[in-house]
Amino acid sequence: MRGVMIQGTASDVGKSVICTALCRILARKGIRVTPFKSQNMSNNSYVTINNEEIGRAQGIQAEAAKVEATVFMNPILLKPTNDRQAEVVHLGKRLQTLSGRGYRETFYETGIKTIHSSLQKLEQEYEFIVIEGAGSPVEVNLNDRELVNMKVAEMADVPVILVADIDRGGVFASLVGTMQLLEPQDRSRVIGVVINKFRGDPSLFEQGVKWIEEHLNVPVLAVLPYMNDIRIEAEDSLALDHYKNKEKNGKSSLDIVVIDLPYVSNHTDLEPFLVEEDVSLRFVSRGEKLGKPDAVILPGTKSTIEALTWMNETKLTYEVQRYIEDGGTIVGICGGYQLLGETIIDEAGSDTGVKGKKSKGLGLLALETKFKDLKTTVRSAGNLLYPSNLSNSAIKGYEIHLGQTKLLDNKIASFMKLNGRNEGVYAQEGRIIGTYLHHLFFHDEWRNRWLNRLREKRGLPSKPILSYMSMQENAYDELADAFLKEWDCDHLLALIEKWESHNVDRVY
Template identity: 40%
Template sequence: MVQGTTSDAGKSTLVAGLCRYFAKQGVNVAPFKPQNMALNSAVTSDGGEIGRAQALQAIACGLAAHTDFNPILLKPSSDTRSQVIVQGKALSHMDGQTYFGKDSQGYRTKAMAAVLDSLSRLKAQYELVMVEGAGSPAEINLREGDIANMGFAEAVDCPVILIADIDKGGVFAHIVGTLMLLSPSEQARIKGVVINRFRGDISLLQSGLDWLENKIDKPVLGVLPYLNDLHLDAEDALMVAPIKTEQPKFKVLVLVWPRISNHTDFDPLRLHDDIEFTYQTVTAPFDGKQPQADLIILPGSKSVRQDLTTMLSNGWDRLINTHLRYGGKVIGICGGYQMLGLAIDDPTGVEGQVGESDGLGLLPLVTRLTPTKQLTQVVGELSLVGETVPIKGYEIHCGQTKCLTTQAAPISLRPDERRLGVHDGFLSTDNQILGTYLHGLFDQPQAAQLLLKWAGMKEVEAIDLDAQRMTQLDRLADMLAQHMDMNKLADILTEKTS
């Protein structure tokens, strides 16, 4: 198990790299995260939902994503409530008191049973299970009934590696302080530490490493260098800094809601050498200055009506309307697609408060939110500007959207391997607005090229995201092989922990 001294210490990346390293060594390895909290998720081969990081780690192992890789997923719908997804299926929304409460350790006692059930199946199928913790094991207010870090490790007798980020400073305090807040048995369970994101001359760090090993009586298994331009699917963090190019051929602007979901949809655009890519938050009032863009994208949302209210109350609909008036193109994906319509109705309080909200009124659509979530991996064809190309992706939404006209949809999905027949999305009569429920819209080069051509980009050369992802995972695995003591790691994997 890999645990971190803090959030964003590098747990997901280290697990992904180790999964790739062991898979390349011929080991039958699988990823596992008992409990994840994230708004970036993926649809699995068995029709469920897991955190995006575990889907990436599955790719590193050469496996299709499966719900057992992340049995508990919490998707925040507000600052105090989350949708609880157990073994791929959404059960309910809960507040923190219910989930983490002290009465019988809250809901986590039931969640632990699902965690152990999934782990049991994985241990029967794989030689090695690489486990990722969540946040920090030293959050003393969350220790009772813990299923994400040491509570899990103690329950299944699992050795732990602790990773800490040196780039932010205070790495020795993070490591020593974390150990001080653990019980003696938990301290003994940690078999070594890894220092992440180091820049500079390693010899200048050596005295600190010697002191640390003497202080904690545990080996430093590796000092990992800061990897520039390492592009892997993010678990949840959003890189909001604009990506500039010297002579951009195209400009893309993605609006950022407070509860934006699955922003990994835009990695192929964000990493494109010819695209100037910008994330624009909508939580502050629109000042009337028109950010330059050829294409504006409305992304997915975990709380569509609330995020729509935030956007409208701050005047960002003026940006969209002005952009369209000057001939710009707009794409809405999932929640963003719903926002483009006439109304969004939530009659049972799926996202919180019961009620109906007016949409942007740009497409003749109405949406009703339903408790049953649509979770589907799909393939099909995309037809735009007189061309048709293959497309694939996934749907993950609670809404049912009805088109009030007979306008043809741009995407024809294949519900099975025999026929096309389910249509998705809507293309406005003026050819300026496209909406779809399909995530992963830009992941396939042919589909990305056609979408960008429709949006007005000339001489499009799309990124093959799948190939780039594997290149980055191999690069990560090779770096770990060079900078970690794999012999000591092998000893840890075969050592009995208690």
């Protein structure tokens, strides 16, 4: 199968966005293209049509490629639970939690076989593969057992494009250092360089392009501008500035606080707020910074009990409780929903590693959560039960959680009905809402009504409904168009073909 691999000089240089753009560009050319990332480390997940879990970036890239996402596009997903351990999701299913050392020592051979079989599956169905690397390909202390960069390029037998982020500085050093540290056979795979996130007049970098091409002996394929208004979901926590830049000042903006929980998961739930011009997202990690916002959002987290301990230590538990007592509004999603309750019990040890560990929640609702061994990973669809003027309105999203939450007070109203069952809570006329459904705010009518209630409370004018999902689909084309202004993709395909012709003895 023909293809190309996008690697970077570091994390967050723009690999995911470039792969997304290439997927849409190639799909528009009529090429049946698939994304691939052998091993993703992220707490942002995507649930496939078969209720399997993969990295969100590959799910988004599949959407850009206009194909249905499968586990073979991201066969290994690592979801950090703390600084030393991560949950291993293998072919869409939770396998176990391992330390970094334990993963390297016990999983490598399984990983190699899984990656090889996944590539074979994709080769049977697609014409072209866009492969995303991870971090840097020259982490010399790890490269003897790496599963994400040049080893994958070798297995798929594709050329490599190296991406460097000029906005962070040191672009020449990062490129030269990366190329020099690559093994000769790996260096020969690099067919070009892309300079990403350039601000200002690109003609000012013409001498830089010339220097890179003369000293590295590879062409600079594109100098891509800093695209501040890209509406493509960010991959991981390194990209949270994508949301934090939404903070505004002024009395005309709604002040929505997001509690900046450790090991936040699926923060892409916040994406629709980026198109709401009068909404300011303010991330708070200390109790004294909470203030009096218009609303608080408790997002998902990979470690709910650890997040609760952190909230206690930072005085956020007390300040959130006080805020709600004073009439505030809060929405908890997934782990944030669990935090709203009275008690959290790690029955299986799947949240903390300690079976039976019991913790006191925020106590805002009479709820009890127990962590089990079996993980719920499902696309869900149904209808809203509240508010009354939206009852029976269709809603859909996905759920990924180990905890199971039950109501301890039958007077608490369920928020919605999903897959034939009652789900979530709707309390105090909607001032307190909890749900396991990710993509709640993607429901345009519900988001609009929720925001307009906040606007009304502040004396601000109501706003019309914005269709986020139609904007999202358009965003893929806008991204592709922006790339095509700077990058000759026909030239890229010609370079790939030339590289293939010089490597006719490939073994796959």
